[in-house]
Amino acid sequence: MTSFTKSAASVVLGGTLSLAPGAARAEPLPTSAAPHPHAYGIIVGSNAGGAGQQTLRYAEDDAARVAAVLRDLGRFGTSDLRVLAHPDGAKILATLDELAPKLKEHADRGEQATFFFYYSGHAKASALTLGDGELPLAVLRDRLRQLPATLTLVVLDACQSGAFARTKGAEPAADFSFNSVARLTTKGIAVMASSTGQELSQESDALKSSYFTHHLVVALRGAGDQDGDGKVSLDEAYRYAYRRTLAATARTRVGMQHATLETDLSGQGDVPVTYPAEAGARLELPGPLDARVLVQHHASGSVVAELVKAPGPPLRLALPAGTYDATVRAQGQILACSLTLSDGQLTALELGTCQIAAANGLAKGFEDDAETPPSPDVPEGTPPLGLREIDRWAIEGSLGIMTRTTDDAYVRTLSTFDYEEKSPTLRPAGRAALGVTRFLAPHLTLLVQGQTLTGDVYTRSVSGDSDELTFQGFGAGAYLRAHTDVAPRLLQIYGQAGGGASMATTTLTTSADKNPHKTSDVAWGYLLGGAVGVAVVADSRVGAFAQASYERAPAMVNAFGERHDVGGFAVSLGVRLNFGRGTR
Amino acid sequence: MSWKTLAAKVTLVGCAVACMAPGCNGDVLNDSTFRLWCGDSLCAWNLDAGHVKQTSTWHADDYGVELLDTPTQISQDTREASDCMEFSAVADVDAAAGTRVQVDFNLDGVPDFDEAIAETHWGRARLLIHAPDHFNDYGDRVRVILRKNGVGRAVLAEIRLQRVETCTGGRTTLRHVAVGESCVSPAECESSVCCGSICSTCCATGPNACTGGDACGRPRVVAPTPSPGGELAAVPSLCGPGLSHGAAGAPCINANDCASNACEGATPESECFGDAGCFVTKVHPGKCR
Numbered sequence: 110m111t112s113f114t115k116s117a118a119s120v121v122l123g124g125t126l127s128l129a130p131g132a133a134r135a136e137p138l139p140t141s142a143a144p145h146p147h148a149y150g151i152i153v154g155s156n157a158g159g160a161g162q163q164t165l166r167y168a169e170d171d172a173a174r175v176a177a178v179l180r181d182l183g184r185f186g187t188s189d190l191r192v193l194a195h196p197d198g199a200k201i202l203a204t205l206d207e208l209a210p211k212l213k214e215h216a217d218r219g220e221q222a223t224f225f226f227y228y229s230g231h232a233k234a235s236a237l238t239l240g241d242g243e244l245p246l247a248v249l250r251d252r253l254r255q256l257p258a259t260l261t262l263v264v265l266d267a268c269q270s271g272a273f274a275r276t277k278g279a280e281p282a283a284d285f286s287f288n289s290v291a292r293l294t295t296k297g298i299a300v301m302a303s304s305t306g307q308e309l310s311q312e313s314d315a316l317k318s319s320y321f322t323h324h325l326v327v328a329l330r331g332a333g334d335q336d337g338d339g340k341v342s343l344d345e346a347y348r349y350a351y352r353r354t355l356a357a358t359a360r361t362r363v364g365m366q367h368a369t370l371e372t373d374l375s376g377q378g379d380v381p382v383t384y385p386a387e388a389g390a391r392l393e394l395p396g397p398l399d400a401r402v403l404v405q406h407h408a409s410g411s412v413v414a415e416l417v418k419a420p421g422p423p424l425r426l427a428l429p430a431g432t433y434d435a436t437v438r439a440q441g442q443i444l445a446c447s448l449t450l451s452d453g454q455l456t457a458l459e460l461g462t463c464q465i466a467a468a469n470g471l472a473k474g475f476e477d478d479a480e481t482p483p484s485p486d487v488p489e490g491t492p493p494l495g496l497r498e499i500d501r502w503a504i505e506g507s508l509g510i511m512t513r514t515t516d517d518a519y520v521r522t523l524s525t526f527d528y529e530e531k532s533p534t535l536r537p538a539g540r541a542a543l544g545v546t547r548f549l550a551p552h553l554t555l556l557v558q559g560q561t562l563t564g565d566v567y568t569r570s571v572s573g574d575s576d577e578l579t580f581q582g583f584g585a586g587a588y589l590r591a592h593t594d595v596a597p598r599l600l601q602i603y604g605q606a607g608g609g610a611s612m613a614t615t616t617l618t619t620s621a622d623k624n625p626h627k628t629s630d631v632a633w634g635y636l637l638g639g640a641v642g643v644a645v646v647a648d649s650r651v652g653a654f655a656q657a658s659y660e661r662a663p664a665m666v667n668a669f670g671e672r673h674d675v676g677g678f679a680v681s682l683g684v685r686l687n688f689g690r691g692t693r
Numbered sequence: 694m695s696w697k698t699l700a701a702k703v704t705l706v707g708c709a710v711a712c713m714a715p716g717c718n719g720d721v722l723n724d725s726t727f728r729l730w731c732g733d734s735l736c737a738w739n740l741d742a743g744h745v746k747q748t749s750t751w752h753a754d755d756y757g758v759e760l761l762d763t764p765t766q767i768s769q770d771t772r773e774a775s776d777c778m779e780f781s782a783v784a785d786v787d788a789a790a791g792t793r794v795q796v797d798f799n800l801d802g803v804p805d806f807d808e809a810i811a812e813t814h815w816g817r818a819r820l821l822i823h824a825p826d827h828f829n830d831y832g833d834r835v836r837v838i839l840r841k842n843g844v845g846r847a848v849l850a851e852i853r854l855q856r857v858e859t860c861t862g863g864r865t866t867l868r869h870v871a872v873g874e875s876c877v878s879p880a881e882c883e884s885s886v887c888c889g890s891i892c893s894t895c896c897a898t899g900p901n902a903c904t905g906g907d908a909c910g911r912p913r914v915v916a917p918t919p920s921p922g923g924e925l926a927a928v929p930s931l932c933g934p935g936l937s938h939g940a941a942g943a944p945c946i947n948a949n950d951c952a953s954n955a956c957e958g959a960t961p962e963s964e965c966f967g968d969a970g971c972f973v974t975k976v977h978p979g980k981c982r
Binding site: 522523525526527571572573574576578617619621626628630667668669 | 720722723724725726728729749750751752753754755783815816817850851853
C-alpha cells in the first residue's frame with residue numbers, strides 16, 4: 110500500500126505543501142497481462158456559477174471532451190459512462206446510486222471495476238457550486254467512498270478565468286483537492302485536481318477549454334504516452350497535464366496553476382486510463398520534430414491538441430477520423446498543414462506537404478508557454494493568447510510615380526477646344542499613398558488606403574487670352590491582399606485588388622477681359638485597382654516594399670458627361686510599420 | 694454706353710494691338726471664344742440680325758454664343774488678313790440651323806465666300822480660305838460673317854481665322870464687284886465686263902464693244918489739288934468718254950461723260966508721295982444725272 114506522501118499529508122494537515130507531480134506510483138504490475146477492469150464513470154460539467162460567480166464558457170464542453178476521450182480510448186461503454194450537463198446535486202447523487210449496484214455486482218464476483226468521476230465547474234471550499242444549488246463536498250466524499258469500486262479516479266477541474274481566462278471558483282482558499290483525498294482513502298483511489306488550494310484555475314478562449322482539461326485530454330489522446338507503450342497511465346496523464354498547464358498559465362495575469370495528484374493505490378500498478386494504440390485513427394508527429402503543434406478540427410476549428418513536440422520518439426495522438434488543420438511552429442516558421450485521418454490508419458504529419466503560413470511571428474491558437482521565451486518586444490504581462498489584435502495592424506506609406514491618361518473622351522474634347530497639356534505627356538505624375546492594414550488570416554490582409562492620383566495642367570491660348578485647367582485626383586479604397594513568403598523572414602510577394610471612391614478637384618481659370626476668373630469643382634467617381642509587389646522584412650516591426658499598381662479612377666467629368674481617368678499605372682516604394690509584433 | 698461697355702471696348706482695342714505681335718497664332722479675329730460680352734451683346738462682334746446669348750460649352754464656366762433667332766447674324770471686320778487663311782470652328786450646330794460662314798473680302802457688303810458649317814456636336818470644322826487675286830488691293834481686311842438661317846440649335850464655342858502659309862484649291866471669286874474695282878474675270882463684275890483687269894462698262898473690242906459708233910476708252914482723271922501728279926489708278930473704260938453722250942444713270946467719271954454734263958458721285962481717291970506730288974490711286978465712278 111502506498112500511503113499519502115508527506116507533502117500530501119502536510120497539506121492535509123497544514124495546507125501549505127503540495128505533492129510533487131506524479132510523486133505517487135503504484136507498484137508495477139504487468140498491466141498488459143491483467144484483464145481490463147470494468148469501467149464506469151460520471152462526467153459532470155456545469156457552466157453556471159453561484160452568487161458572485163461568473164458563468165463559465167467551457168466547463169460543459171470540457172466534460173463532453175473528457176467523456177469522448179474515455180469512450181474512444183478508455184474502454185468505457187456508452188451506457189456505463191454518464192455525462193451530466195449542469196445537473197443539480199441530487200442528480201449527481203442519484204446517478205451514483207444507479208451505478209453503485211453494478212459496481213457491487215463486480216465486487217461480489219471478484220472482478221475489478223474502475224470508477225471515474227470528473228467534475229468541471231465552479232466550486233468553493235465546502236461544496237461544488239451547481240448554479241443556484243450546491244453539492245456539499247462532505248456528501249460527495251462519503252458517496253464516493255462508499256462505492257465498491259476497485260479503483261476510483263477523481264478529476265476535479267474547479268477553478269477560474271479573467272479577461273481571457275476566467276476563474277473557476279470564487280474561493281480558492283481551501284485546499285479542495287487534498288481535503289477531498291483525505292477523506293477518500295478507503296480503497297484504491299486517486300484524485301487529480303486542476304490547481305492547488307491557493308490557486309485559481311483558468312479557462313482559455315484560444316483553446317476554448319480550461320487549460321487543465323485541455324492538456325489532460327491531449328495527454329489521454331496519446332501525447333502523455335511517454336514510454337510509447339500505446340497506453341496513457343494515470344501517472345503519465347498527470348505528468349503531461351501538470352507540465353503543460355503550468356507552462357501555459359505561467360504568464361497569464363491570473364498566475365501559475367499547478368495540477369495536483371494524490372493517490373492511495375494498492376496493487377494497481379501503473380494504472381492505464383486510455384489506450385491510444387487501439388484507436389482507429391491516429392496522427393503521428395515524427396520523432397525528429399522539434400516544434401509546437403496546434404491541431405484543430407477542420408470543420409469546427411476547435412482545438413483538439415496544442416502541444417510541444419521535442420526531438421525523440423514519434424508522438425502519436427488518437428483522434429476521431431476526420432480532417433484536421435495542423436499548425437506547426439518551428440524554427441521561427443509557422444507551417445500550415447492539412448490532415449485527413451482515417452480509421453485504421455496511422456497518419457504521419459509530413460512537413461513537406463505543409464505551406465509556410467508565416468515566419469517570425471505567432472499564429473492564432475498557440476498558447477505561449479515557458480518553454481518558448483517571450484518575444485522581447487512583448488510587454489511584460491501581455492496575455493499569452495497568441496496573436497493579439499494589435500499585432501494584426503500595420504501602417505504603410507509609399508511614394509512613387511504614375512502615368513497619366515492622355516487619350517480619353519475628356520482629353521480629346523479639351524484638345525478640340527484647343528487645350529494642350531502643359532507638361533510633356535510622358536512625364537509621370539507623383540503618387541503618394543498612406544494606408545492601414547489588418548491581418549485577416551494566413552496569406553490574407555485587408556488594406557484601407559488613401560492616395561493621390563494623377564493631376565495635370567492644360568492650357569489654351571486663343572486671341573491673346575490664356576486659359577488654364579488644373580486638376581488633381583485622389584482615391585480611397587479597401588484592398589484585399591494575398592501574400593506568401595518566397596524567402597522566409599526576408600522576402601514576401603503579394604498581390605492585391607480592391608475598390609473605393611475617387612475624387613478629382615478641377616480649377617478652370619479663364620482670362621476674360623484680361624481678368625482671370627477662377628472656378629473650382631469637385632467630382633467623384635469609383636476607384637478600382639490592383640497591385641503586385643515584393644516586401645522585404647527588416648524585423649517584426651518594420652518592412653519595406655516595392656510594388657507596381659494600376660488604378661482606374663474616372664472621377665473627372667465635363668459638361669458633356671465625358672469622364673477622365675485620373676488613375677494610371679504606378680510604381681512605388683514604401684515602408685510598412687507594424688503596430689504590434691507583426692503577423693508575418 | 695455704360696462704363697462697363699466702354700471698358701470692354703477699350704480692352705478689345707488693347708487686345709487687338711497685343712495680338713498683332715508674334716505669338717498670337719496668326720489669329721485675325723478678336724474674341725475668338727466669345728467671352729467678351731457687353732450686356733447682352735458681344736463686344737467684339739457686330740450683331741447684324743437676330744439675338745444671341747451666352748451659353749456654357751464643355752465646362753459650365755467656359756462660354757460660347759448661341760445664335761437664337763432665324764436669322765441671326767454676327768460679323769467682325771478683321772485686322773491683318775492674309776492671302777491664305779484657315780477658318781476653324783468648334784460648335785454645336787444642327788443641320789436644320791443652316792449655319793454659314795461668309796467672308797466679304799472687299800467690304801462691299803456682298804459676301805464673296807459662303808460655306809455651310811456642317812452639322813456637328815462639339816466637333817471642330819476646318820476649311821481653308823484662299824483670298825481672291827489682288828487681295829492686297831482691297832486693304833488686307835475682310836469681314837467675317839456667321840449666320841444662322843434655319844431653326845435648329847447653333848452654339849459657337851470658338852471661331853478662329855488664322856493666317857497660314859499655303860492654300861490648296863482655287864482662289865475665291867469676288868462677286869458683284871462695282872465698276873472701277875479690280876477684277877480677274879467678267880463674272881466678278883456687277884457689269885459682267887472686266888476690261889484691263891478693271892470692272893468696266895465696255896471693252897475696246899469684242900462683244901462688249903460700244904454700240905452706236907462711240908469708242909470705248911478711259912476717261913481722263915484729274916487728281917485733286919494741290920499738285921496733280923498724274924494717273925496711277927486703273928480707270929474703268931466707258932463708251933464715249935468726254936463726249937457728253939452718257940445717258941442718265943450711265944457710269945461716269947467726269948461731267949463731260951454725261952449728256953446732262955452732270956456726273957454725280959464720282960470720287961477719285963488720291964495719295965500724295967512727298968515731292969512727287971499726289972496721284973489718283975482709285976476711282977469710284979458716279980452716275981450721269
